[in-house]
Structure formats: C-alpha cells, structure tokens
Amino acid sequence: MTVHEIPTHLDVEDRLLGPLTTRDALTLLLGASAAYGIWTTPTLPTGVRSTLAGITSLGALLFAVVKIQGRSLDGWLGAGLVYLGLARRTTWRPRSVRSDRLHRAPGARARPYHLRMRWRVPPTLSHHRRYGP
Numbered sequence: 001m002t003v004h005e006i007p008t009h010l011d012v013e014d015r016l017l018g019p020l021t022t023r024d025a026l027t028l029l030l031g032a033s034a035a036y037g038i039w040t041t042p043t044l045p046t047g048v049r050s051t052l053a054g055i056t057s058l059g060a061l062l063f064a065v066v067k068i069q070g071r072s073l074d075g076w077l078g079a080g081l082v083y084l085g086l087a088r089r090t091t092w093r094p095r096s097v098r099s100d101r102l103h104r105a106p107g108a109r110a111r112p113y114h115l116r117m118r119w120r121v122p123p124t125l126s127h128h129r130r131y132g133p
Contacts, residue, residue: 028064038056
C-alpha cells in the first residue's frame with residue numbers, strides 16, 4: 001500500500017529573505033526602483049526630488065512590511081476600493097405576476113419541477129398495525 005502525503009500548508013507563502021515573502025521583496029524592489037527613478041530625474045529641484053523619493057520609499061516599505069489582521073495593505077486597499085464601488089442602498093420591488101409569463105416558452109409548464117405525488121402506505125405496513133395492539 002502506497003502512502004501519499006496530503007499538503008496542508010497551501011495557504012502559507014514561501015519566505016525569501018527572513019520574514020519577507022517573494023511578493024514583499026518584489027514590492028520593495030519596485031518601490032526602490034521608482035524612488036531611484038524619481039531621485040535621478042534632473043528636471044526637478046533637489047527638495048522636490050528628495051521628498052517624492054522618500055514618500056515613494058516609505059509607501060513601498062509600508063505596503064511590503066505592514067500586515068493588519070494577516071492581510072497586507074494592498075489587500076486592504078483593494079477591499080476598500082471594492083467597498084467604495086458597491087451600492088449602499090438597495091430597493092426591493094415586488095416582481096409582477098406576469099413577469100415569469102413573458103420569459104417562458106410557449107407551451108411550457110409553469111413549474112416543471114413541481115410534481116404532484118401521493119404517498120400511500122399499504123395497510124399491512126401502517127404504524128398502528130405494526131407497533132400497536
């Protein structure tokens with residue numbers, strides 16, 4: 001008989017550098033390259049370049065390292081954007097009686113799954129005859 005291992009840790013990400021996962025390391029790399037690109041732009045004044053590069057580096061560091069209740073900041077950002085895109089109020093309107101008739105094929109039954117069934121118990125198997133006096 002062969003024994004097969006069942007993986008139970010599929011939701012755990014692999015660690016690349018200490019506590020950093022591959023995704024976190026790529027986020028840091030992307031933020032560092034964006035900050036370097038901003039820093040080496042010769043058309044901006046030095047104060048603006050350093051401020052923008054610092055904000056970009058800090059944002060990448062926060063997105064890579066900070067986890068709130070096991071979810072990263074980009075997950076929270078996505079959840080927040082989905083929440084903002086959803087409707088806040090719904091209105092209930094009763095369905096008109098004829099709406100189902102408009103979409104039904106001609107000659108189709110109203111409820112093809114609704115079957116009329118009659119349950120009968122033969123007199124020899126009734127509860128009173130089997131268990132009663």
